Amino acid sequence: MTKSSIFQKYCEKAIGTLTEEDVEKFKSTTRDEERIRMLYGVAQAVPITPINNGKDLKQAQEAKISGNKLFAAKKYEEALHAYNEGIVVCPQDTDDGRELLTILISNRSAVFFEQEHFRKVFDDIDYVIAVGNYPPKLHYKIWLRKAKCYDALQNEKYAEETYNLAISSLKHAELDEKSREKKIAEIQESRKKKRKACPDKNQIIPISNADLFANGNREYVAAHKNVYFDFDPILGRFARALEDFDTGVIIVEETPHCAVISQENALMNCQFCCISTQQPVACRNCGHAVFCSLNCERQANLTFHKYECKAQPVLFHAGASINCAMALRMISQKPHGFFQQKKKLLKDFLKDNCKKVPIKSQIYRSDDYNAAFFLCRNEHLRKKGELVHYSVMAIYLLRLLKFSGYFGGNIKDDVVTEEEVFIASLILRHLQILQFNSHEISELRNLNEEMVTNGIQCHYKSEYIGAGLYPTLALFNHSCDPSIVRYNIGNRMIVRTIKPIKAGEIIYENYGPLYTSMDADERRVTLQNRYWFECYCTPCQQEWPLFEYMDPNQIKIGCQKENCPFEFTLYKDDLCPYFQCDYCDGVTKIFPSLKGLSQLAIMLPKAEDLYSAGETREAMKLFMQSLDILYKYSRPPCPDMIKVQQRLKTLFVHLGNKQYNYVQKL
């Protein structure tokens, strides 16, 4: 039996007990709360099987022994791996467990010291102190290690203070007088010797340009001030440019309404901020999640993780999708009192064809529940019967919340209260919202074998690590020739223009299918099945060819009359100096366009040289200018444009998340 079949089986088993009459009755219901009430008894009959909390003292002890052996053999990466495993599984509910945990962390700090990751040594020593059960007899060891790190970082004052601390801690060391004297001499020796200045070899996580908030939108705070959101009865809400945008401008920088790490990455990426970590901080209660810092651990445990600690492993073990985990997170991250307060306001919207105008806060922010609650669900297209499946899933998620203590201690699985019905109906709505609006969160990883994308060699892959809900980005519609590229810094989403955009034009996102690599029929089917719309973007309407079928000798030049959509196709050896436009009758001289494009003969090789030399900022600038020129003097589709966009994508995504051990090779 595959993992995914457990959840599937749960849903099918529950649905299988419904009679035809039940289903008909369900279909005639128009209120989500009624849907939950009708199905609760049926869905509740399927048991939830708790999962072991993943903590294991014996496994942690073994990991320590194996880590110590590897450390002694100078196999630092492997030792780190062993200590990390021990830290994650080590129980923290007994003094013995906590003591072992501090020893594992302290030993890990010794690895980081050898690897010259000095700041990580400081973090681990703080972690040891925060756990609090480190044997006093060993304290001098961590202070000595810390003092040496300060020495290496040339921080004399702190080094002196910490050497003193190491010496004074020796009074707790279980050493005879002679050994103590020897240790003191050792510490003094190390203090005198002073290490050579040595830079920290930690990877610094890049910070994106902080230029956006100076340009912030007053209403949609995560968007650039020159983005506005338009509405059309068929297209729904979508983004437009208020002013011209050049290539490479950050137009959205958004923190997620909620973000969840996938099960496969749960022990590699922080549950709170999504950063890849080589130095996990363990959850106090479970061995199923890690954090990148004590700060993230505290914030997560004050909110969602205190419930999800029990609920999420059950959910993932059952093979439920990440959207289910996000639907749950949208509740677990807020106290249930928050939703009770909203009940009066939101209740009417939990029925079909609600005619009320959506509640709109003055400021559209990703942390505002209203912004998430009113995202598109395509409810007019959904078949009523499909909600049976979704309602059963919502009930399962509600029961997980009950089981994890979200509603307090005294709960009954076989009874559903009105408060619980309301929460389940919100979850039912979340599931529908997430179907159309969730985004991938990713990080760069090295490829074992290089890949060729659009004729360009590529040394990295953008790997899915989880998913998030970004209420501002979720307002952008799709095109198979998008206007933007996105990447993550932690769980933040950064969105940049990947071509120049004129004032008034729609700013398009991409939902996966790109015209350069997927043929039109496949794109149409994918978008229809997944997002329930027919794509009429320019590449779909004009049947643009795949990249591999484009003629590199062909250039398209736009008619020079303003706003005339006509374009001429020339071949690189054409010498015809002008064209008569069939559409507007005007005359277009081709030499101004060719002259404009001729600038690329110098710019592109220079940009390529800078790119190869690793001068990424300068290369980025030149590629951005080149793309603006290509769009000014020619029209897509065109292989050169795609190649420059490919380079820019590579440069942009390298400003975002990378796996902790990523080696940059552009």
Ligand SMILES: C[S@@+](CC[C@H](N)C(=O)[O-])C[C@H]1O[C@@H](n2cnc3c(N)ncnc32)[C@H](O)[C@@H]1O
């Ligand atoms: C993430 S939402 C985009 C924002 C949405 N238009 C709204 O009103 O909130 C995705 C949904 O928007 C609609 N959509 C997106 N791109 C579209 C397009 N190019 N043409 C028509 N509908 C589109 C589809 O209904 C799709 O399921």
